[in-house]
Amino acid sequence: MPTSRPGRVPAATRAERFAVLDPATGEAFDEAPDQRPKELDAVVARAHAAWPGWRSDPTSRAKALLTAADAVEAAGARLAPLLTREQGKPLSESYAEVARVAARLRYFADPALSAPRPRRITDGRPVRGEVRWRPLGPVAAIVPWNFPLQLASAKFAPALAAGNTVVLKPSPFTPLATRLLGSVISAALPEDVLTIVTGREPLGARLASHPGIRHVTFTGSVPTGRAVAAGASASLARVTLELGGNDAAVLLDDVDVERIAERLFWAAFRNCGQVCMAVKRVYAPARLYSQVVEALAHHARTVVVGAGLDPDSRLGPVNNAPQLARVERCTARALAAGARAAAGGHRLERPGYFFAPTVLADVPPTDPVVTDEQFGPVLPVLPYDSLDEAVAAANDTGFGLGGSVWGTDLDRAEAVADRLECGTAWINHHAELSLAQPFAGIKDSGVGVAGGPWGLYGNLRPFVVHRPEEP
Ligand code: NAD
Numbered sequence: 001m002p003t004s005r006p007g008r009v010p011a012a013t014r015a016e017r018f019a020v021l022d023p024a025t026g027e028a029f030d031e032a033p034d035q036r037p038k039e040l041d042a043v044v045a046r047a048h049a050a051w052p053g054w055r056s057d058p059t060s061r062a063k064a065l066l067t068a069a070d071a072v073e074a075a076g077a078r079l080a081p082l083l084t085r086e087q088g089k090p091l092s093e094s095y096a097e098v099a100r101v102a103a104r105l106r107y108f109a110d111p112a113l114s115a116p117r118p119r120r121i122t123d124g125r126p127v128r129g130e131v132r133w134r135p136l137g138p139v140a141a142i143v144p145w146n147f148p149l150q151l152a153s154a155k156f157a158p159a160l161a162a163g164n165t166v167v168l169k170p171s172p173f174t175p176l177a178t179r180l181l182g183s184v185i186s187a188a189l190p191e192d193v194l195t196i197v198t199g200r201e202p203l204g205a206r207l208a209s210h211p212g213i214r215h216v217t218f219t220g221s222v223p224t225g226r227a228v229a230a231g232a233s234a235s236l237a238r239v240t241l242e243l244g245g246n247d248a249a250v251l252l253d254d255v256d257v258e259r260i261a262e263r264l265f266w267a268a269f270r271n272c273g274q275v276c277m278a279v280k281r282v283y284a285p286a287r288l289y290s291q292v293v294e295a296l297a298h299h300a301r302t303v304v305v306g307a308g309l310d311p312d313s314r315l316g317p318v319n320n321a322p323q324l325a326r327v328e329r330c331t332a333r334a335l336a337a338g339a340r341a342a343a344g345g346h347r348l349e350r351p352g353y354f355f356a357p358t359v360l361a362d363v364p365p366t367d368p369v370v371t372d373e374q375f376g377p378v379l380p381v382l383p384y385d386s387l388d389e390a391v392a393a394a395n396d397t398g399f400g401l402g403g404s405v406w407g408t409d410l411d412r413a414e415a416v417a418d419r420l421e422c423g424t425a426w427i428n429h430h431a432e433l434s435l436a437q438p439f440a441g442i443k444d445s446g447v448g449v450a451g452g453p454w455g456l457y458g459n460l461r462p463f464v465v466h467r468p469e470e471p
Contacts, residue, residue: 018200020176023088023317024307024352030086032175035199037206040167043195044212047138047165050192055135055163058115065109065161068188069102075184083149083177084308088316088353089271091308094177101153101181107435108161113453116460126469133460135163136238137214140207142228144220145171145319146274146375148178151242154450155217156185156194162459164215165193169207171220172200173320204228211235215459218242219276222444229447240448240458242276243441244373245401248394249279249430250416252387252407257288260406260428261295267404267430268296269303269357272318273377276445277402277424277431281370282381283390289383293342293361296381300343300357307352317353318376324353327376330369331358334380339363344377365393373399387416395421400442404430 016036019028054061072079080094087094108114121129141155148170156166170178175198182196197203204224208216209231216232218225219242232239249264251257268279284292306313318324324347331345344358355377363370363380370380384390394403403420406428407413417425423440426432433439439451448458 018172020086020173021320022085022352023319024309024354026321026352030176032172032179032198035197035203037202040197040203040206040210041212043167043197044138044210046192047167047195048212050190051135051137051165053190054160054165054193058111058163061161061163062109062111062114064189065105065114065157068185069105069109071184071188072098072102072105072181075180079149079177079180079184081309082180083174084316086174086176087145087148087308088319089308090313090316091311093271094308097147097150100150101157104150104153104157104435105185108157108456113456114161116453116456121464128467128469130465130467132463132465133162133457134463136459136461137164138212139164139166139215139217139459140210140213140237141166141168142204142207142216142218142220143168143170143178145173146271146276148174149181151219152178152181154455155219158450158455159215159217159459160189160194162456164459167195167197167207167213169197169199169204172198205231208232209234213237215240217448217450217458225446238448238458240450241446242439242450243401243444243446244375244399245276245278245441245445246280246371246373246397246399247277247402247404247422247430248281248283248397248420249404249406250387250390250394250420251282251284251288251292252405252409252413252416253285253287254408254412255288255406256408257291257295261292262299263429264406265296265299265303268379269300269315269377270431272316272355273379274319274323274375275431277433279379279404279430280374281394282379283384283393284381285390286383286385289361289381293359293381296379297342297359300359300377300379303357305348305354305357315357315377318355319353321353323376324355327355327374327378330372330374330376331355331360331378334360334363334367334369337364337367339367339369339380342381371397391416391419395419398444401445402426402431402441404428 083094308316344356348354404426438454
């Protein structure tokens with residue numbers, strides 16, 4: 001039975017592989033199994049077979065997840081460089097991503113969280129009701145290429161902790177670190193509890209619509225999210241979608257520009273802007289507009305851009321050629337529409353998928369670089385005259401993932417943050433998530449909740465027992 005578990009790929013499928021490119025060079029450096037949709041039947045069948053054992057014993061489950069967390073930490077020096085090689089991010093960020101995976105496994109291994117206590121309910125009648133929580137069955141997890149390990153763990157850690165088995169498919173742009181992570185974690189778990197499958201489409205489509213899957217948890221773009229939801233409708237599996245974002249940062253008129261500029265810059269440019277909840281638009285009071293543009297442009301011009309494995313690099317390449325083309329296209333269109341590049345505005349003349357960190361001023365507010373998700377190292381800055389106007393502009397988007405407000409008077413900033421229509425609003429920072437918080441976008445940013453106890457409940461179903469007080 002074919003599977004992508006290292007060491008278990010049968011000879012017959014060894015020829016079916018696809019190249020994995022290093023975005024810092026644009027050249028292939030390795031390959032991964034290109035599994036066919038039909039192979040999934042066997043993988044899902046094994047995930048089903050492994051489920052009763054895994055769901056039966058919460059104590060062993062918690063222990064196994066803690067062992068897995070230790071193993072992930074111990075494998076950091078193997079995982080992080082591989083992640084940087086295929087994804088492009090600076091090595092320090094890859095190490096941080098690996099650490100986050102271990103932390104998330106530990107968080108969900110806590111029995112107080114992962115084995116929710118039954119709850120007695122009553123409505124005054126002589127029948128006692130008790131709500132118990134049950135796992136769903138095999139869960140399909142489908143993730144993108146921007147945070148391959150971290151986003152994978154955001155799916156498998158709560159799903160496994162809740163007593164489900166998981167079949168995980170990484171992006172074909174970043175399959176390798178996830179395969180290695182899978183083998184590291186699987187060594188701590190019973191066989192077939194977590195299986196990684198790799199391959200190009202239609203593998204994801206088949207996984208999303210597989211009749212043996214009971215929950216499809218997807219992170220990626222809006223169009224693919226819609227396709228996933230449509231596919232899962234065939235089996236009526238539960239669907240959780242974490243999709244795009246177009247987060248606004250609203251700067252108030254009492255903001256200390258020099259103090260926040262570097263933090264704001266990184267909130268937009270970390271991981272080369274390829275972050276669902278990055279700052280993707282900045283609204284600055286007209287009085288401070290030039291100062292804000294110049295402060296951000298200064299960081300964009302001076303940040304060290306280079307291969308992630310180079311210890312001096314703070315910003316790596318864009319992950320892949322289609323994404324680079326998209327960033328180039330949306331920047332060129334904005335410049336043609338009258339925007340001014342206060343920094344960058346073009347590809348870097350070097351091998352690989354490098355784009356100069358770009359700050360755009362004087363952008364028409366209706367330009368797609370403002371209204372859509374650019375998902376790259378390009379940041380439009382827009383002026384506003386009244387706060388109401390800024391809040392309305394921040395909310396005038398089809399997305400609703402996050403937003404932030406920056407100022408000196410924290411109470412006033414919080415009052416403005418409260419008016420943002422999104423899942424998470426930050427004050428004086430952006431895109432930092434607690435493991436314990438719910439993460440749920442509104443509008444096109446998603447369906448369902450990930451993170452914290454809510455993420456766990458997304459992988460459980462209520463089961464109710466009614467029992468009379470007397471026989
Ligand atoms: P994508 O939608 O192209 O791909 C995501 C995953 O879906 C990949 O594994 C891909 O192979 C798979 N896939 C492709 N077609 C499929 C299909 N028909 N059925 C099932 N699976 C399919 O997204 P991407 O380009 O890899 O990632 C970038 C997008 O992800 C951005 O829009 C970004 O905002 C979003 N994102 C969202 C979050 C969040 O938590 N909200 C986090 C990170 C990234």
